Amino acid sequence: MSSQFILVNLKAYKEGMGPRAHMIARAAEEVSEESGIQIGVAPSFFDLHPLSKHFEIPVFAQHLDGVVPGAFTGHVTAAAVRQTGAVGTLINHSERRLTLAEIEASVRAATEAGLVTVICSNNDMTSAAAAALSPTYVAIEPPELIGSGVSVAKADPGIIQRSVAAVHAVNPKVKVLTGAGIQSGECVKIARDLGTDGVLLASSVVKVEDPAIVLRDLVSLL
Numbered sequence: 001m002s003s004q005f006i007l008v009n010l011k012a013y014k015e016g017m018g019p020r021a022h023m024i025a026r027a028a029e030e031v032s033e034e035s036g037i038q039i040g041v042a043p044s045f046f047d048l049h050p051l052s053k054h055f056e057i058p059v060f061a062q063h064l065d066g067v068v069p070g071a072f073t074g075h076v077t078a079a080a081v082r083q084t085g086a087v088g089t090l091i092n093h094s095e096r097r098l099t100l101a102e103i104e105a106s107v108r109a110a111t112e113a114g115l116v117t118v119i120c121s122n123n124d125m126t127s128a129a130a131a132a133l134s135p136t137y138v139a140i141e142p143p144e145l146i147g148s149g150v151s152v153a154k155a156d157p158g159i160i161q162r163s164v165a166a167v168h169a170v171n172p173k174v175k176v177l178t179g180a181g182i183q184s185g186e187c188v189k190i191a192r193d194l195g196t197d198g199v200l201l202a203s204s205v206v207k208v209e210d211p212a213i214v215l216r217d218l219v220s221l222l
Protein backbone atom coordinates (compact mmCIF):
# COMPACT_ATOMS: atom_id res chain seq x y z
CA MET A 1 0.00 0.00 0.00
CA SER A 2 1.27 3.49 -0.87
CA SER A 3 2.03 5.73 2.10
CA GLN A 4 1.07 8.85 0.15
CA PHE A 5 -1.31 11.25 1.89
CA ILE A 6 -3.84 13.43 0.09
CA LEU A 7 -5.23 16.28 2.19
CA VAL A 8 -8.19 18.24 0.84
CA ASN A 9 -8.51 21.72 2.34
CA LEU A 10 -12.11 22.90 2.13
CA LYS A 11 -10.98 26.46 3.01
CA ALA A 12 -13.92 28.87 3.47
CA TYR A 13 -15.42 27.95 0.12
CA LYS A 14 -19.22 27.92 0.18
CA GLU A 15 -18.90 24.69 -1.84
CA GLY A 16 -17.07 23.14 1.16
CA MET A 17 -19.51 23.98 3.98
CA GLY A 18 -22.18 21.93 5.76
CA PRO A 19 -23.88 19.38 3.45
CA ARG A 20 -21.19 19.88 0.78
CA ALA A 21 -18.47 19.16 3.37
CA HIS A 22 -20.26 15.87 4.11
CA MET A 23 -20.51 15.05 0.41
CA ILE A 24 -16.78 15.71 -0.12
CA ALA A 25 -15.84 13.68 2.97
CA ARG A 26 -18.05 10.80 1.78
CA ALA A 27 -16.35 10.86 -1.63
CA ALA A 28 -12.92 10.97 0.05
CA GLU A 29 -13.81 8.00 2.25
CA GLU A 30 -15.08 5.96 -0.71
CA VAL A 31 -12.02 6.66 -2.86
CA SER A 32 -9.70 6.01 0.07
CA GLU A 33 -11.34 2.62 0.70
CA GLU A 34 -11.22 1.67 -3.00
CA SER A 35 -7.60 2.72 -3.52
CA GLY A 36 -5.96 2.16 -0.14
CA ILE A 37 -4.58 5.73 -0.32
CA GLN A 38 -5.06 7.85 2.77
CA ILE A 39 -7.25 10.88 2.02
CA GLY A 40 -8.05 13.48 4.68
CA VAL A 41 -10.17 16.63 4.76
CA ALA A 42 -9.63 20.00 6.46
CA PRO A 43 -13.08 21.62 6.80
CA SER A 44 -14.13 24.78 8.62
CA PHE A 45 -13.99 24.56 12.43
CA PHE A 46 -17.78 24.22 12.47
CA ASP A 47 -17.67 21.05 10.38
CA LEU A 48 -14.85 19.31 12.32
CA HIS A 49 -17.03 17.40 14.75
CA PRO A 50 -19.84 16.58 12.30
CA LEU A 51 -17.28 15.07 9.92
CA SER A 52 -15.15 13.27 12.50
CA LYS A 53 -18.33 11.73 13.93
CA HIS A 54 -19.61 10.41 10.60
CA PHE A 55 -16.45 9.41 8.77
CA GLU A 56 -13.34 7.33 9.41
CA ILE A 57 -11.00 9.44 7.26
CA PRO A 58 -8.58 11.83 9.00
CA VAL A 59 -10.13 15.23 9.72
CA PHE A 60 -7.82 18.22 10.11
CA ALA A 61 -8.32 21.78 11.40
CA GLN A 62 -7.21 24.58 9.09
CA HIS A 63 -5.45 26.49 11.89
CA LEU A 64 -4.92 26.52 15.62
CA ASP A 65 -3.49 29.00 18.12
CA GLY A 66 -0.61 28.04 20.39
CA VAL A 67 -2.30 29.17 23.57
CA VAL A 68 -3.19 27.09 26.60
CA PRO A 69 -6.87 27.01 27.61
CA GLY A 70 -7.63 30.12 29.64
CA ALA A 71 -8.43 33.79 29.28
CA PHE A 72 -8.19 34.11 25.49
CA THR A 73 -11.02 35.29 23.27
CA GLY A 74 -11.54 34.19 19.71
CA HIS A 75 -8.67 31.70 19.92
CA VAL A 76 -8.74 28.05 18.92
CA THR A 77 -6.82 25.84 21.30
CA ALA A 78 -5.24 22.50 20.47
CA ALA A 79 -7.37 20.88 23.19
CA ALA A 80 -10.55 22.23 21.57
CA VAL A 81 -9.48 20.92 18.16
CA ARG A 82 -8.68 17.52 19.70
CA GLN A 83 -12.11 17.41 21.34
CA THR A 84 -13.82 17.76 17.97
CA GLY A 85 -12.32 14.42 16.95
CA ALA A 86 -9.87 16.04 14.52
CA VAL A 87 -6.52 14.25 14.31
CA GLY A 88 -4.36 17.01 12.88
CA THR A 89 -4.07 20.64 11.88
CA LEU A 90 -2.67 22.93 9.24
CA ILE A 91 -0.46 25.68 10.64
CA ASN A 92 0.62 28.87 8.84
CA HIS A 93 -1.35 28.31 5.65
CA SER A 94 -0.65 31.06 3.09
CA GLU A 95 -4.16 32.35 3.71
CA ARG A 96 -3.64 32.26 7.52
CA ARG A 97 -0.04 33.34 8.05
CA LEU A 98 1.51 33.41 11.56
CA THR A 99 4.72 34.84 13.02
CA LEU A 100 7.61 32.44 13.57
CA ALA A 101 6.98 32.52 17.33
CA GLU A 102 3.30 31.74 16.78
CA ILE A 103 4.13 28.85 14.45
CA GLU A 104 6.44 27.38 17.08
CA ALA A 105 3.78 27.76 19.80
CA SER A 106 1.09 26.22 17.57
CA VAL A 107 3.26 23.23 16.67
CA ARG A 108 4.15 22.68 20.33
CA ALA A 109 0.53 22.91 21.50
CA ALA A 110 -0.72 20.65 18.71
CA THR A 111 2.00 18.07 19.30
CA GLU A 112 1.29 18.02 23.04
CA ALA A 113 -2.37 17.41 22.23
CA GLY A 114 -1.43 14.45 20.04
CA LEU A 115 -2.30 16.12 16.73
CA VAL A 116 -0.53 15.61 13.41
CA THR A 117 1.02 18.92 12.35
CA VAL A 118 1.33 20.33 8.83
CA ILE A 119 3.29 23.59 8.63
CA CYS A 120 2.75 25.33 5.30
CA SER A 121 5.67 27.17 3.70
CA ASN A 122 6.08 29.34 0.62
CA ASN A 123 9.59 28.46 -0.57
CA ASP A 124 12.52 26.15 0.15
CA MET A 125 14.09 28.48 2.75
CA THR A 126 10.95 28.68 4.84
CA SER A 127 10.50 24.93 4.34
CA ALA A 128 13.89 24.45 6.03
CA ALA A 129 12.91 26.81 8.86
CA ALA A 130 9.61 24.94 9.29
CA ALA A 131 11.44 21.59 9.44
CA ALA A 132 13.51 22.89 12.36
CA LEU A 133 10.28 22.96 14.40
CA SER A 134 9.83 19.19 13.86
CA PRO A 135 6.27 19.08 12.55
CA THR A 136 4.89 15.86 11.10
CA TYR A 137 4.76 17.46 7.63
CA VAL A 138 5.98 20.58 5.87
CA ALA A 139 3.68 21.52 2.98
CA ILE A 140 5.37 23.61 0.30
CA GLU A 141 2.94 25.84 -1.64
CA PRO A 142 4.09 28.69 -3.89
CA PRO A 143 1.41 31.33 -3.08
CA GLU A 144 1.18 32.62 -6.65
CA LEU A 145 0.00 29.20 -7.86
CA ILE A 146 -2.60 28.60 -5.14
CA GLY A 147 -6.08 28.46 -6.67
CA SER A 148 -4.60 29.32 -10.07
CA GLY A 149 -5.44 26.09 -11.87
CA VAL A 150 -1.71 25.86 -12.72
CA SER A 151 -0.06 22.92 -10.99
CA VAL A 152 3.13 23.43 -8.98
CA ALA A 153 4.14 19.92 -10.06
CA LYS A 154 4.27 21.05 -13.69
CA ALA A 155 5.03 24.78 -13.40
CA ASP A 156 7.73 24.65 -10.73
CA PRO A 157 8.97 21.12 -9.97
CA GLY A 158 12.29 22.66 -8.87
CA ILE A 159 10.71 24.22 -5.78
CA ILE A 160 9.41 20.79 -4.74
CA GLN A 161 12.80 19.16 -5.24
CA ARG A 162 14.64 21.95 -3.38
CA SER A 163 12.12 21.87 -0.52
CA VAL A 164 12.38 18.11 -0.07
CA ALA A 165 16.19 18.44 0.08
CA ALA A 166 16.02 21.44 2.43
CA VAL A 167 13.57 19.76 4.81
CA HIS A 168 15.47 16.49 4.92
CA ALA A 169 18.82 18.27 5.44
CA VAL A 170 17.34 19.82 8.60
CA ASN A 171 15.32 16.85 9.83
CA PRO A 172 15.01 13.65 7.75
CA LYS A 173 12.04 12.51 9.85
CA VAL A 174 9.83 15.38 8.66
CA LYS A 175 7.58 14.41 5.75
CA VAL A 176 6.83 16.71 2.83
CA LEU A 177 3.55 17.56 1.09
CA THR A 178 3.22 19.90 -1.84
CA GLY A 179 0.30 21.96 -3.03
CA ALA A 180 -0.98 24.73 -5.34
CA GLY A 181 -2.96 23.87 -8.44
CA ILE A 182 -2.77 20.10 -7.90
CA GLN A 183 -5.57 18.62 -10.02
CA SER A 184 -4.73 15.20 -11.49
CA GLY A 185 -3.10 11.85 -10.96
CA GLU A 186 -0.22 13.06 -13.08
CA CYS A 187 0.44 15.98 -10.68
CA VAL A 188 0.38 13.61 -7.69
CA LYS A 189 2.76 11.19 -9.41
CA ILE A 190 5.22 13.96 -10.36
CA ALA A 191 5.19 15.19 -6.75
CA ARG A 192 5.75 11.68 -5.43
CA ASP A 193 8.59 11.04 -7.87
CA LEU A 194 10.22 14.27 -6.64
CA GLY A 195 10.28 12.84 -3.13
CA THR A 196 7.11 14.13 -1.48
CA ASP A 197 4.85 12.12 0.81
CA GLY A 198 1.64 13.48 -0.67
CA VAL A 199 -0.28 16.59 -1.69
CA LEU A 200 -2.36 19.39 -0.16
CA LEU A 201 -5.07 20.67 -2.46
CA ALA A 202 -8.38 22.49 -2.51
CA SER A 203 -10.11 24.04 -5.52
CA SER A 204 -9.85 21.12 -7.97
CA VAL A 205 -11.85 18.92 -5.55
CA VAL A 206 -13.97 21.40 -3.59
CA LYS A 207 -15.26 23.53 -6.46
CA VAL A 208 -16.36 20.76 -8.81
CA GLU A 209 -19.80 19.17 -9.01
CA ASP A 210 -18.55 15.62 -8.47
CA PRO A 211 -15.45 15.52 -6.22
CA ALA A 212 -15.26 11.71 -6.44
CA ILE A 213 -14.27 11.89 -10.12
CA VAL A 214 -11.29 14.15 -9.35
CA LEU A 215 -10.33 12.12 -6.25
CA ARG A 216 -10.27 8.89 -8.30
CA ASP A 217 -8.03 10.59 -10.86
CA LEU A 218 -5.72 11.91 -8.11
CA VAL A 219 -4.98 8.40 -6.79
CA SER A 220 -4.97 6.70 -10.20
CA LEU A 221 -1.20 6.59 -10.76
CA LEU A 222 -0.06 5.76 -7.23
Ligand SMILES: O=C[C@H](O)COP(=O)(O)O
Pocket residue numbers: 009093141145146147148149179180181182200201202203204
Ligand atom coordinates in the same frame (compact mmCIF):
# COMPACT_ATOMS: atom_id res chain seq x y z
O1 LIG B 1 -4.53 24.25 0.98
C1 LIG B 1 -4.54 24.11 -0.23
C2 LIG B 1 -3.77 24.93 -1.11
O2 LIG B 1 -3.77 26.28 -0.75
C3 LIG B 1 -3.92 24.68 -2.57
O3 LIG B 1 -5.10 25.24 -3.08
P1 LIG B 1 -5.50 24.91 -4.60
O4 LIG B 1 -5.47 23.41 -4.72
O5 LIG B 1 -6.84 25.50 -4.77
O6 LIG B 1 -4.45 25.54 -5.46
